[in-house]
Amino acid sequence: MISPEQVQTIIQERLANAEVKVVGDGQHFEAIIVSPDFAGKNKVKQHQMVYGVLQDELASETIHALSLKTFTPEAWQATGQTA
Amino acid sequence: MTPEVKARIESLLQENKIMVFMKGSKLMPQCGFSNNVVQILNTLGVPFETLDILADPEIRQGIKEYSNWPTIPQIYIDGEFVGGSDIAIELYQSGELQQMVEVAMAS
Numbered sequence: 001m002i003s004p005e006q007v008q009t010i011i012q013e014r015l016a017n018a019e020v021k022v023v024g025d026g027q028h029f030e031a032i033i034v035s036p037d038f039a040g041k042n043k044v045k046q047h048q049m050v051y052g053v054l055q056d057e058l059a060s061e062t063i064h065a066l067s068l069k070t071f072t073p074e075a076w077q078a079t080g081q082t083a
Numbered sequence: 084m085t086p087e088v089k090a091r092i093e094s095l096l097q098e099n100k101i102m103v104f105m106k107g108s109k110l111m112p113q114c115g116f117s118n119n120v121v122q123i124l125n126t127l128g129v130p131f132e133t134l135d136i137l138a139d140p141e142i143r144q145g146i147k148e149y150s151n152w153p154t155i156p157q158i159y160i161d162g163e164f165v166g167g168s169d170i171a172i173e174l175y176q177s178g179e180l181q182q183m184v185e186v187a188m189a190s
Binding site: 066 | 169
């Protein structure tokens with residue numbers, strides 16, 4: 001079983017410039033990812049960027065259920081949340 | 084993905100303005116994410132068609148390649164890939180999904 005911290009580290013290492021926060025129970029994960037590289041991309045493209053670095057883990061179902069929330073730094077600030 | 088699978092996907096998308104590839108059926112979704120999408124579309128009160136990918140291994144693999152999207156569920160409106168459960172929730176909350184659906188229904 002993979003921990004939320006491991007998922008967080010994997011995404012962080014492979015997505016340069018991203019701020020990542022992952023919570024979960026080993027089966028279901030929720031990731032918040034903030035990156036300037038998302039600028040100018042729609043949500044589908046933003047999520048595809050994240051899925052792209054997790055291809056192996058998703059294909060092998062090491063990560064089965066992953067819920068994504070992606071933001072540019074500006075969009076993240078506008079939510080008023082802190083990671 | 085074989086040409087046959089691609090043709091099946093394309094004909095499903097052509098025949099159905101709102102098409103959902105999901106785990107389980109509308110009445111009995113087999114996964115919480117698929118259930119989210121069904122509930123949202125039910126709330127919008129629009130007709131939509133679903134395909135249970137658990138019963139169709141070819142489509143299960145093919146649809147992921149078709150959209151370059153590794154997870155299920157997947158929603159298509161007017162033949163365009165819209166997103167999975169997370170994006171559907173965001174679009175629903177912002178009111179955009181309602182608009183997209185209305186445009187599709189009017190077309």
